[in-house]
Amino acid sequence: MAATIRDVARLAGVSPSTVSRAISLPGMVNATTRARVTAAVEQLGYEPNRAARGLITGRTGTIGLVVPDLANPFFASITKGVQARARQHDVAVFVADTDEDPAAEAGLVRALSKQVDGIVLCSPRATDDELTAIAQDTTVVLVNRTAEGILGITYDNEDGMRQAVAHLVALGHRRIAWVGGPATSWSTQHRGLGLRNAVEELRARLVPVGNFAPTYEGGMAAADQVLATRATAVVAYNDLVAIGLLARLHARGISVPGDLSVVGVDDITMSRMARPALTTVRLPKQEAGRIAVELLLAMLDDPESSVGTQGTLHGELIVRDSTGPAPYNRKVP
Amino acid sequence: MAATIRDVARLAGVSPSTVSRAISLPGMVNATTRARVTAAVEQLGYEPNRAARGLITGRTGTIGLVVPDLANPFFASITKGVQARARQHDVAVFVADTDEDPAAEAGLVRALSKQVDGIVLCSPRATDDELTAIAQDTTVVLVNRTAEGILGITYDNEDGMRQAVAHLVALGHRRIAWVGGPATSWSTQHRGLGLRNAVEELRARLVPVGNFAPTYEGGMAAADQVLATRATAVVAYNDLVAIGLLARLHARGISVPGDLSVVGVDDITMSRMARPALTTVRLPKQEAGRIAVELLLAMLDDPESSVGTQGTLHGELIVRDSTGPAPYNRKVP
DNA sequence: GTCGAGTCTGCAATCGGTTGCAGGTCGTGT
DNA sequence: ACACGACCTGCAACCGATTGCAGACTCGAC
Incomplete structure (x- = not known):
């Protein structure tokens, strides 16, 4: 033909x-x-014909992308970035969605690895050991987490949290609640750490309220516990959780930001549509996808280079309407 | 190796x-x-080795998926469905995002068509002629629109709109505004048609307020015109538009559903998180993706069969908090 | 005139599978 | 004992590209 x-x-x-x-x-x-x-x-x-070329060169001109959930806007944006940059390099992208099932992940990666030159992997939950095992026989770039000896692109969570805390402290908040995501998640750990450092430096108090699902429901579930801490502000694991908080707080008749200020992380599309519009730490998601592709292709071109081995992206605090001055009557010395 | x-x-x-x-x-x-x-x-x-097998069999075991915007939750869900079903058939999916640029689309499809057995195409804006040209030399399944002689899976927009109108009429609404999406979009045309039929049948009035971008901003822009129609209810092109309406109506001090009822279409994740939670016509998005894959693979297995040539999915009205009884003082005979 | 270097170009092998065809073995019926 | 079919298995060609190697040709220099 x-x-x-x-x-x-x-x-x-x-x-x-x-x-x-x-x-x-x-x-x-x-x-x-x-x-x-x-x-x-x-x-x-x-x-x-790519198949014929691939047969002899051993390169398929294809990369794989594995994400936990395509319907999650955070990963959708990363996918978009990966896809756009890959196209510029004339590389096709296989997309695989693990449906939030970390167990399925390893199998999926293995199956995929036979068909692609390398893989961009978003795997917040997998253990370091699992990842190093995977990276053994496939070229992998990690997004939004690190693992010993594996290429990756991450966000500077410490800095992002510092920005959020600085904003809240400037507004007079001294007692800040923290709604963590899954305990095993790399981001939860680093955000918690960044928060602890920031409050110490800025002379405020951090009140962790535990670990919740990184979803709207997780936020709803956390809201009452947040109120019980008597904190005047809360930082949520991500925007979905923050929006869940907003919903439950509204139902409880709590005014945001009058009684309580809320900060999220990610800046997904939904956040500026929330009511009140959400103050959040914007993470450059498409940029992360683009850089992941660059790292991967560089690594494939010259495996020895170990290029940079690690990229870091900075977040940016976007102030909207969910944060305001701390209420006098709830302020805690 | x-x-x-x-x-x-x-x-x-x-x-x-x-x-x-x-x-x-x-x-x-x-x-x-x-x-x-x-x-x-x-x-x-x-x-x-897939490349080697593909070389001799002429089949790559791969399909392509082209969508306007991966970050749009509607298309993200479709992608998810496509991806899941394809995996069950041990078929890999190349995903391409046209970035809402219909011009880039044809080129993308052509490039993709060399590397895949067939393509699932979400292309709300392309003209019928463009589509038939594409389908000439590639096996294509259309999602969410039809074109002469091309396989496709669509929603029964007429029925969905009838459900929405029946709900509103039962609540006492007689004057219903309609905020359309892009005029050239297949869905806009069919939803408008369905709406006209339904209001006629149910003895209400339809007041079209024009065509807007299918986005949050589009909804914001439409809100004031909707109010000017003196309608007591409005049906929006999709949920994003409906949520934009909600935001602007809130800013104008209009109570929803007290003063005005709002209905969307799609039921994206965001909709149940909106304030008030959005009444909407749920479209089975992942299902559409899955069926598209089935149609495509069936077509590839036996090109003569012209299997069904066309699938139709039904929407389902999800009643939440953005619709309520028509206000007495605004009711129009 | 011969030689050498330099610059293209073609032959043929190769990548890793699939498949038409031929051949081998075995069992069964006559 | 022979013929025949059924059932398996191997040989070898082939899919469409890439690439090491060698041959051809040109040109300049000695």
């Missing part, structure tokens, strides 16, 4: 090898024959 | 052809040799 390299060769009056070289090593062939070849390519609308 | 069919053959003491058949045509090989082969496969962790 489609034109093969032989068709092009015949039309151009050269051998297939010459066509191949004219395309991938233009310097090696005479300018006039190269012109004949490109004309023939043009005329037939020839595109090299 | 990885085991080849020859390694397996050597270990099992048979020829590569026998290994190949033991895997893909088990009935053709003797049970005992088949056992030896599968044991060897197991031991070596052998997986057939």
Whole structure:
């Protein structure tokens, strides 16, 4: 059906090898024959068959992306970034959704690894050991977490949390609640750490209220416990949780930010549509996806380079309407 | 590096052809040799190289998915459905995001079509002619729209709109505004049509307020025009638009559903988190993705069958808090 | 005139599977 | 004992590209 390299060769009056070289090593062939070849390519609308090329070169020109949940806007944005940058490099992206099932993940990665040159992996829950096992026989770039000896791109959670705390302290808050995500999640650990450092530095108190699902429901579940802490502000694991908090607080008749200020993390689309619009630490999600692709492709080009081994992106506090001055009557010295 | 069919053959003491058949045509090989082969496969962790197989069979075992915007929760859900069902069939999915640029689309599809067996295409804006041109040389399944002679899966918009109108009429609404999406969009046209039929049948009035971007901003922009119609209820093109309406109405001090009832379409995750929680026509999005894959694979297996040529899915009205009885003082005879 | 260097170009092997065809073995019927 | 079919298995060609190697040709220098 489609034109093969032989068709092009015949039309151009050269051998297939010459066509191949004219395309991938233009310097090696005479300018006039190269012109004949490109004309023939043009005329037939020839595109090299990737499977055939991959067979001999061992490279498929394809990368895999594994995410916990495509419907989660955070991962959707990362996917978008990965996809856009990969296309610029003429690399196709296989997308796989593990449906939040860390157990399925390893199998999926293994299956995928046979078909791709490398994998971009968003795996907040997997253990370091699982990840190093995976990275053994596949080139992997981690997004939003680190693991010993594996390439990755992460956010500077410590700095992001410092920005949030500084904002709250400036508003007069001294007692700040923290709604963590899953205890095993890399982000939960680092955000908690950053928060502890920041409150210490800025002379405030941090009141952790435990670990919750990183979802709207998780936020709803956490809200009453947050109120019980008598904190005047709360930092949520992510925006989904913060929006859940907002909903339950509204139902309880608590005014945000009048009685309680709420800060999220991520800045998903939904956040500016929340009521009140959510103050949050914006994480450059598409950028993370783009950089992950760059790291992966660089690693594939030159496995020795261990390029940078690790990228870090900074968050940016976006102040909206869910944070305000601490209420006098609840302030705690 | 990885085991080849020859390694397996050597270990099992048979020829590569026998290994190949033991895997893909088990009935053709003797049970005992088949056992030896599968044991060897197991031991070596052998997986057939897809590129090599694709070269000879002409099938890549891969499908493409083209969507306007992965960050749009509607398309994210469809992607999720496609991806899940494809995996069940051991088919990989290339995902491409056109970034809402219909012009880029044709090129993308063409590039993709060389690498996949078929394509699932979400293309609300493309013209019928463009689509038929694309379907000329690639197997395509359309999602959420139809085009002459092309396989597709759509929603029964007429029925969905009838449900919404019936609900509103039962609440006493007689004058219903309609905020349309992009004029060229297939869904806008069919929803508008369904709405006109429904109001006629149910003895209400429909007041179209024009075409807006299918976004939160689109809804914000439409809100004041909706109020000017003196309608007591409004149906929005989709949930994003409805949520935009909600935001602007709140800013204007309009009570929903006290003064005005709002209905969306899609039921994206965000909708139940809106304030008030949004009444909407739920479209089974993942289901659409799954069915699209089934249609595509069936078509690829037997191109003659023209299987069904068209699937239709029904929406379901989800009543939440954004709809209520029509206010007496605004009711119009 | 010969030689050497430099520059293309073609031959043929190769990647890892699949499949048409031929051949071998075995059992059964006559 | 022979023929025949059924059932398996192996040989070898093939899919469409890439690439090491060698041959051809040009040009300049000695």
